[in-house]
Amino acid sequence: MHDDRIESEGGRPSTILGAPESQHAADLVDVLNEQPSETAASILAHLPLERAVEVLDEPELEGSAELVKQLPIEKAVTLLEGMSADRTAEIFRELDEPARSHLFERLNPETRASLEQLLAFPPDTAGSLMTTEFVSVPLTWTVGATLQHIREVERSRETVYAIYILDPEDRTLVRTTSLRRLIGGDPSASILSVAPDRSPIVAAPLMDREEVARLISKYDLLAVPVVDPAGHLLGIVTVDDMIDAMVEEGTEDVQKLGGMEALERPYMDIGFVEMIRKRGGWLAVLFMGEMLTTSAMQHYEADLAKAVVLTLFIPLIMSSGGNSGSQATSLLVRALALREVRIGDWWRVALRELPTGTTLGAILGLIGMARIALWQGAGLYDYGEHWRLIAMTVGVALVGIVTFGSLAGAMLPFLLRALRFDPASASAPLVATLVDVTGVMIYLSIAVLFLTGTLL
Numbered sequence: 001m002h003d004d005r006i007e008s009e010g011g012r013p014s015t016i017l018g019a020p021e022s023q024h025a026a027d028l029v030d031v032l033n034e035q036p037s038e039t040a041a042s043i044l045a046h047l048p049l050e051r052a053v054e055v056l057d058e059p060e061l062e063g064s065a066e067l068v069k070q071l072p073i074e075k076a077v078t079l080l081e082g083m084s085a086d087r088t089a090e091i092f093r094e095l096d097e098p099a100r101s102h103l104f105e106r107l108n109p110e111t112r113a114s115l116e117q118l119l120a121f122p123p124d125t126a127g128s129l130m131t132t133e134f135v136s137v138p139l140t141w142t143v144g145a146t147l148q149h150i151r152e153v154e155r156s157r158e159t160v161y162a163i164y165i166l167d168p169e170d171r172t173l174v175r176t177t178s179l180r181r182l183i184g185g186d187p188s189a190s191i192l193s194v195a196p197d198r199s200p201i202v203a204a205p206l207m208d209r210e211e212v213a214r215l216i217s218k219y220d221l222l223a224v225p226v227v228d229p230a231g232h233l234l235g236i237v238t239v240d241d242m243i244d245a246m247v248e249e250g251t252e253d254v255q256k257l258g259g260m261e262a263l264e265r266p267y268m269d270i271g272f273v274e275m276i277r278k279r280g281g282w283l284a285v286l287f288m289g290e291m292l293t294t295s296a297m298q299h300y301e302a303d304l305a306k307a308v309v310l311t312l313f314i315p316l317i318m319s320s321g322g323n324s325g326s327q328a329t330s331l332l333v334r335a336l337a338l339r340e341v342r343i344g345d346w347w348r349v350a351l352r353e354l355p356t357g358t359t360l361g362a363i364l365g366l367i368g369m370a371r372i373a374l375w376q377g378a379g380l381y382d383y384g385e386h387w388r389l390i391a392m393t394v395g396v397a398l399v400g401i402v403t404f405g406s407l408a409g410a411m412l413p414f415l416l417r418a419l420r421f422d423p424a425s426a427s428a429p430l431v432a433t434l435v436d437v438t439g440v441m442i443y444l445s446i447a448v449l450f451l452t453g454t455l456l
Helices: 025-033 037-046 049-056 064-070 073-082 085-094 099-104 109-119 143-156 179-183 209-219 239-257 272-299 301-306 308-337 343-378 387-418 428-451
Strands: 135-138 162-166 173-178 223-227 233-238
Touching: 025 037, 025 049, 037 049, 037 064, 049 064, 049 073, 064 073, 064 085, 073 099, 085 099, 085 109, 109 233, 135 143, 143 179, 162 179, 162 233, 173 179, 173 223, 209 223, 209 239, 233 239, 272 301, 272 428, 301 308, 301 428, 308 343, 308 387, 308 428, 343 387, 387 428
Parallel strands: 135 162
Antiparallel strands: 162 173, 223 233
16 A cells, blocks of 8 residues: 555556546446556556546446556545445455555445445345445435435435335335436425335345345335345345446356356466466376276276277267256256256156157267268278178167266256256266266267177
């Protein structure tokens, strides 16, 4: 944390940003993200206070905690106090000591109290995503008084499109109404007269962000209130914050499906050692899993020595089973995330994947048999006098392996969910590794069954 004024060294806003007061904050963020952190911090320090707050409030700003650390202490405190509460809490989660404590103790009591409340909740929950900057009024107010209140506080609130009506005695949430209904109401009428006569849709502070997203989507909300067990309003999760959270969640799921740990920061911000740690662990696990494939092939070593032609189709067999399993896994991970299926539906999914896998396997099996027949007939390769049996072996093996791959790929996400793991951990490489081992065993077992007495 710098205690003196930062020297820009050509990094003043007028030099790099042009006219920052006339640009959208998101465009300023794009420019700052392209600068070294020292230059970006210097630019931020020279921006007008209101513009600097808007820029720091943008979730797309990379390394915001590091930028705050490089600002003059008083400038950093002023900006943090002017930001939205949820975004300030996000920055504090990323700050390390002693900068975190040094900044926290200089904040005003109101900001500190709000931060303590938000930081008390685990990451990725409604409590950690909510903001405490919302519009609430007692149920005894009139429509006119509420509109006047909104005019007075709107600059300090993250959103004014939803108004929360509280019991004046115990401060519990009674109703919610929209700004549209409020504007159309009689100014002298009670605020309750423009509020829908139904209980508000609420989220618990420990509700997972995916559940919060489902609430917002299902009920078409701009924000969802977060209440404690007694019904006291703690904060609200806005739809824009929820979109940012779900983009992050989707990124994590894609990375996990690729067979690695999720990255907490953008790709280019990850150091070499951390990148190796994130990717190396899973690769080692998958490599050891593939070693079982070698063990399975060693078990059939004598048979393979007699019919070397069988080895030509092992990559084909293994990849087909892995591909079918990866398809099923991707479908079910997403279906579970969207609540299109639930954990109790596993048997229905199994009954659906069995005929699906069998049909897909039969299609691939026919293609494989046709390929062997075509190559044999055209003289492109000689599979020997028993080429028909080899074709039948490949065809039947593909039916069995693709069926098993589809079933295994569909069931693995259910198993992980039942064990309270993230279903996205059922990565495509993991499923492929599982199916590779069993695929070799299925293929060579069928080969023994069909070719014993001829090639074997």
